[in-house]
Amino acid sequence: MSSLTVRHLTAGYGKDVVLSSVSTSVDTGSWLSIIGPNGSGKSTLLKAVVGIARHTGDVLVDEQPLRTLGRRARARRLGYAPQIPQLPVGLTVTDYVLLGRTPHLGLLGHEGPADLAVVHDVVNRLDLDHLASRPLATLSGGERQRAVLARALAQQADVLLLDEPTTGLDVGHAQALLDLVDELRREHGTTVVTTLHDLTLAAQYAARLLLLDNGTVAAEGEPTSVLTPKTLAEHYDARVTVLHAPDGSPVVTPVRD
Numbered sequence: 001m002s003s004l005t006v007r008h009l010t011a012g013y014g015k016d017v018v019l020s021s022v023s024t025s026v027d028t029g030s031w032l033s034i035i036g037p038n039g040s041g042k043s044t045l046l047k048a049v050v051g052i053a054r055h056t057g058d059v060l061v062d063e064q065p066l067r068t069l070g071r072r073a074r075a076r077r078l079g080y081a082p083q084i085p086q087l088p089v090g091l092t093v094t095d096y097v098l099l100g101r102t103p104h105l106g107l108l109g110h111e112g113p114a115d116l117a118v119v120h121d122v123v124n125r126l127d128l129d130h131l132a133s134r135p136l137a138t139l140s141g142g143e144r145q146r147a148v149l150a151r152a153l154a155q156q157a158d159v160l161l162l163d164e165p166t167t168g169l170d171v172g173h174a175q176a177l178l179d180l181v182d183e184l185r186r187e188h189g190t191t192v193v194t195t196l197h198d199l200t201l202a203a204q205y206a207a208r209l210l211l212l213d214n215g216t217v218a219a220e221g222e223p224t225s226v227l228t229p230k231t232l233a234e235h236y237d238a239r240v241t242v243l244h245a246p247d248g249s250p251v252v253t254p255v256r257d
């Protein structure tokens with residue numbers, strides 16, 4: 001399994017620079033959550049890491065620059081679930097999740113029993129069994145989101161990048177998803193990077209948080225050091241109080257005037 005290093009990543013769209021010289025690293029088997037207000041550059045950071053946003057700077061997996069890897073090798077190292085995915089029309093859930101196995105297939109491109117077992121396991125774990133033969137187009141928002149995540153998890157990449165994975169999921173399905181990702185991290189050493197708006201969930205699952213504001217790193221560290229009322233007021237323009245759960249993790253609650 002692999003560590004992820006980002007060095008001086010600057011990215012943007014057209015003439016607009018939206019991410020300025022961001023550097024960070026994530027140890028093998030660790031979980032980093034990127035937080036920050038709307039438009040701060042969280043999705044752009046993930047897109048630059050996977051190479052779909054124009055950027056300068058370096059992205060290294062286990063000290064190896066990603067740009068030196070071919071498409072297949074890169075897909076075995078990095079799995080990515082975008083916030084707004086383009087879904088192929090007409091595919092069933094199973095066929096779509098099976099696409100996640102593409103980087104692992106042999107020369108003839110046929111999936112074997114091991115690939116199908118991975119797909120069935122992920123489909124089952126994300127509560128998609130009963131929807132397995134339904135066309136993607138007929139799914140609800142949360143069901144579609146789970147199918148997109150299932151495809152990324154079935155890829156079994158060393159580093160998993162999930163953009164707002166819990167958006168649209170109810171609390172039970174959000175928890176099941178984050179638990180599954182955490183299990184991959186603990187059992188297989190998968191390195192995890194998520195963007196998350198839910199700061200309490202981010203603190204519960206991630207070992208470290210990286211707070212982006214206006215395309216630069218405003219704070220980085222353990223959840224308790226980043227999630228302070230002062231920092232959140234400054235960067236989110238929000239009135240919050242930070243409580244503590246029985247396990248000590250911070251719980252961020254908005255405060256009414």
Ligand SMILES: Nc1ncnc2c1ncn2[C@@H]1O[C@H](COP(=O)(O)OP(=O)(O)OP(=O)(O)O)[C@@H](O)[C@H]1O
Nearest residue numbers: 013014016018036037038039040041042043044045
């Ligand atoms: N394809 C694009 N073309 C032009 N500008 C873009 C594009 N995608 C994003 N942007 C701009 O880049 C900035 C950062 O966007 P990004 O999606 O990375 O933010 P974010 O932190 O993920 O936001 P959110 O919390 O709202 O999802 C925003 O100002 C956005 O309008």
